[in-house]
Amino acid sequence: MTAEQTAVAAHPSREEQVLLRIEKARARKPKIREERVTLAHGAGGKATQTLVEAVFVDAFRNPALESLDDGALVDVNGGRMVFTTDSYVVSPLFFPGGDIGDLAVNGTVNDLAVCGARPLYLSAGFILEEGFPIADLRRITASMAAAAARAGVQIVTGDTKVVQRGSGDGCYVTTSGVGVLDRELTLGVLSVRPGDAVIVSGPIGEHGITIMIARGELDIEADLTSDTAAIHELVAALLDAVPVHMLRDATRGGVATVLNEVAQAAGTAIVVEESAVPVRPIVNGACELLGLDPLYVACEGRFVAVVDGSYADTAVEVLRRHPLGEGAAVVGRVEADPAGLVLLKTTFGGTRIVDMLVGDPLPRIC
């Protein structure tokens, strides 16, 4: 292999990455064992992955879909564009720090952002249950409008359906988004390689725990709000500053699920230092009460970045300059072995495997 060929192998193009990932997914040939949909199929973890690969990818097959990124890279008007969608079924609809409205806007903006796109336009589809208060709908749309204004996007098209009382749960929102790529990027799990640093953009698990507390499932009161926010500016600052190999927002399934997806697809190990993971004490405390690991709890304004290891400190510095990145930290490193696994070095000096999320301890978190 010449030096040039080695470089190509280490940094495959977007097309090579997609093809490699499709090959890998096909080789896995996941089978779905359940006969009926369970809550776990919506949790973003192992069951969701199986459902997506065994049902949706199997039916729809095309390179843009099969890359299984947060958004699809497509060609429009002679340029590239990212297209993404997310449905929101969070319960309760209103919670400290946000509601289903700004969650739906920020979530789709963030899916575009972590694909390296500048978010431009959003659509919004509402499924309302008969009897839903118009005043609540106004609160939700006002919150969506404010979030859109903050993120610099326009909600340009929409739809409303109403289902009979008992066939819904107040209000479900599906947002889709389009954004454009202003930069040349080689973002993607297959750019990930041993020696890279793994960074999270701030303290994790705050959205998930806020929702659990808002549901009254925990007999505690806490000064905690959802981290829901549009992270496109923070992402852009990072992309401008350092060579980023992979970006993903840590929503359903949390940071642990993102890291597992990356380790599996990249065929590398990821070693995380537990003591380096930023978690607020209140989140840690709530997780202990609930028997949860914060690594699996959803964030709605945090992302995981894998960057060239020699730029780790610069990356954290750049992130910390932005209000949404104040708590950014290097949490681990990409290693060659054991391929496909995520290992956690615990504060007690042990090492354990961090698997994908199994089951759904936190249903309807977004």
Place this chain on the structure above:
Amino acid sequence: MTAEQTAVAAHPSREEQVLLRIEKARARKPKIREERVTLAHGAGGKATQTLVEAVFVDAFRNPALESLDDGALVDVNGGRMVFTTDSYVVSPLFFPGGDIGDLAVNGTVNDLAVCGARPLYLSAGFILEEGFPIADLRRITASMAAAAARAGVQIVTGDTKVVQRGSGDGCYVTTSGVGVLDRELTLGVLSVRPGDAVIVSGPIGEHGITIMIARGELDIEADLTSDTAAIHELVAALLDAVPVHMLRDATRGGVATVLNEVAQAAGTAIVVEESAVPVRPIVNGACELLGLDPLYVACEGRFVAVVDGSYADTAVEVLRRHPLGEGAAVVGRVEADPAGLVLLKTTFGGTRIVDMLVGDPLPRIC
């Protein structure tokens, strides 16, 4: 006014049209009287219009949204693009001639088509109820894949959420779509003017009546299937052949609602000849049993076109050459007065006003 100015007034540009429509909508200042969402708010008629204008447009305000077309015209990569979304909550999920899957693909393809766009990419967001059979999900995705292949579009991105048993109704699907404009068009209600011909692309009401029969709400058996189909080719053939002033697919609220929207926005009258409206006898019979007017019953593969009056015959000829347009017919004419009203010349020689749909005689039709 010079001749040129007159021509401009008769054929306002897309921008002028949008601004005029925004002015008109703002002048109307619709107020929503209900405190809670009713099924009528999802029926596509008067209540939906009020909800959209009083809540959504009021919150999100931007020219692309305020034009209130089936899709939004936006700029991407230096060109124009149409972006649209629709949520599907049809009940039952499977019916003669289709299911929620092909309905969701065809519906979004058609929204792009009637904006004059060539459909390219679709997204799909699923909201599944816990316990939904995986086999049914496979049937739906297979049907979506087949519909996408027929329409020449790719489903490139998606999302799945699961809600607890009792918080949904099996499966809701939200599709969004993007398409590009290959032609220069002045499509839009403000291009509509007295002397124009009003055309429907085929027999109306078949989707709505099929759903009613499938629900067992009518004690009849009928050899009737939904008209769900992707009409983009039919639309393209028409656009290539004649000067089209307005296009809209006649879904919720039926042909009557489309015509009312056009008459209101264009400030013209529309006079429809009842005897010229293509309706199959079985649809007419079912409508009589149900006390419905076929003009209000949803189609999912038919559109209303307003074309330059002198091209009416050519337009019908072109449509009839395509299998989906075999039953196309000129059903009426645009007149100057009474502005904003739709009149029906009945087969008995009378004339009556056809108002917008009030209430929801056919909930969850799409």
